[in-house]
Amino acid sequence: MDIAYPPRLSLARLPTPLEPLDRLSESLNGPRIWVKRDDLTGSHLSGNKIRKLEFVIARAKEEGCDTLITCGGLQSNHCRATALLGAQLGLKVHLLLRGEASGVPDGNLLLDYLAGAEVTCYPARGYSARLPALAQHWQEHYQAQGRKAFFIPIGASDATGTWGYVACCEELRRDFQAHNINPAYIVCASGSGGTQAGLTLGCALYDLPSQVLGFAVCDDEAYFQAKVREDLQAWKRRYAPKQSLPLESIVVNDNYIGPGYAKATPEVFDTIKWVASTEGLVLDPVYSGKAFHGMVEEIRQGRFKGVEDIVFVHTGGIYGLFPQREEMFSLL
Numbered sequence: 001m002d003i004a005y006p007p008r009l010s011l012a013r014l015p016t017p018l019e020p021l022d023r024l025s026e027s028l029n030g031p032r033i034w035v036k037r038d039d040l041t042g043s044h045l046s047g048n049k050i051r052k053l054e055f056v057i058a059r060a061k062e063e064g065c066d067t068l069i070t071c072g073g074l075q076s077n078h079c080r081a082t083a084l085l086g087a088q089l090g091l092k093v094h095l096l097l098r099g100e101a102s103g104v105p106d107g108n109l110l111l112d113y114l115a116g117a118e119v120t121c122y123p124a125r126g127y128s129a130r131l132p133a134l135a136q137h138w139q140e141h142y143q144a145q146g147r148k149a150f151f152i153p154i155g156a157s158d159a160t161g162t163w164g165y166v167a168c169c170e171e172l173r174r175d176f177q178a179h180n181i182n183p184a185y186i187v188c189a190s191g192s193g194g195t196q197a198g199l200t201l202g203c204a205l206y207d208l209p210s211q212v213l214g215f216a217v218c219d220d221e222a223y224f225q226a227k228v229r230e231d232l233q234a235w236k237r238r239y240a241p242k243q244s245l246p247l248e249s250i251v252v253n254d255n256y257i258g259p260g261y262a263k264a265t266p267e268v269f270d271t272i273k274w275v276a277s278t279e280g281l282v283l284d285p286v287y288s289g290k291a292f293h294g295m296v297e298e299i300r301q302g303r304f305k306g307v308e309d310i311v312f313v314h315t316g317g318i319y320g321l322f323p324q325r326e327e328m329f330s331l332l
């Protein structure tokens with residue numbers, strides 16, 4: 001298939017492996033679970049954000065920018081990846097983080113500082129509503145210094161970031177051929193929606209046999225339906241006005257959000273422990289652990305009856321485990 005990709009930087013360690021979790025699948029007596037190891041896109045750059053940033057930072061450079069401004073929670077994997085990539089590429093990075101940092105920085109925040117990123121924290125209350133004004137303020141601030149700052153939206157989920165997981169589908173097509181499988185589902189965690197948007201579009205463009213199923217980790221189904229749709233429509237406007245979009249293929253499960261963003265139930269921590277000790281695979285309590293737990297619960301409830309193969313995209317997040325070590329340790 002001839003898909004006209006925009007400029008892209010080669011930053012992630014690709015292709016990532018696709019591996020079966022045989023012991024775990026057997027104990028569930030359900031479909032064979034495969035893991036797309038996007039936690040292995042790079043050690044400190046680990047996770048899904050680097051796939052999107054390959055396209056987004058290429059665009060920033062193309063527009064002549066020397067500074068990246070982005071946003072997220074205090075333990076944002078996206079901000080950590082941006083901070084480290086900025087250092088790697090010689091770009092200044094300024095992070096606008098949601099929440100008040102207290103005590104010694106841990107996990108992703110520690111890596112943000114290590115990478116030399118500028119960090120400004122804002123109260124969680126009203127943060128989302130303030131973001132457009134904050135982005136504009138800081139862009140003007142850098143302009144006055146003779147710099148040019150590019151603003152990357154939360155999670156790098158926008159028209160350009162969508163390409164990251166479209167490209168992943170090209171990899172998955174080869175993976176499926178190599179293993180001779182036709183997985184009925186591709187499962188991912190949905191936080192800002194860009195991974196789900198890219199996978200959903202990529203499955204259509206590369207004619208994969210799979211339905212993408214996003215497990216919401218923060219907002220509800222209606223939110224992600226709208227967000228994924230919005231990203232896909234923005235992608236179409238910018239890159240492929242004639243392309244029809246798979247809008248009817250957006251499927252979101254919001255039954256496993258638990259107490260809220262970055263807050264997991266003891267059952268999620270139990271699943272993380274079980275997967276680590278059964279397969280040596282480490283998930284995180286904010287994203288991948290929640291989504292994996294949701295998938296396992298759905299298998300236990302018979303939701304995937306008759307399905308032979310299912311792919312879980314391990315989107316990374318390991319550094320988010322350490323700031324929650326007390327919750328984890330209480331179950332060990």
Ligand SMILES: *Cc1c(COP(=O)(O)O)cnc(C)c1O
Nearest residue numbers: 077191192193195287315316317
């Ligand atoms: C950001 C993130 C996600 C969610 O991906 P989105 O594209 O933002 O929906 C999932 N897992 C991890 C580890 C992440 O950092």
